[in-house]
Amino acid sequence: xxxxxxxxxxxxxxxxxxxxxxxxxxxxxxxxxxxxxxxxxxxxxxxxxxxxxxxxxxxxxxxxxxxxxxxxxxxxxxx
Numbered sequence: 001x002x003x004x005x006x007x008x009x010x011x012x013x014x015x016x017x018x019x020x021x022x023x024x025x026x027x028x029x030x031x032x033x034x035x036x037x038x039x040x041x042x043x044x045x046x047x048x049x050x051x052x053x054x055x056x057x058x059x060x061x062x063x064x065x066x067x068x069x070x071x072x073x074x075x076x077x078x079x
Contacts, residue, residue, distance in 0.1 A: 004015070004023055005036060015023065 002019075004019065004026075006023060006027065009015070014020070
């Protein structure tokens, strides 16, 4: 596995497109984990329940986004 030190990358030597995407993905995962580690200790009973519900709805919402919504363009609210 290649190690990329993002703190020493120089603007004149950009990585390849594939490396750039791997770096972005890695940093995205790291930042997400850092945020989670700060937020979890702040949860109480109410906010923990809200967080759990939000996580439980991620799958169904993703499925709805992927499938879309059927729209009847002939139907109108105005009679």
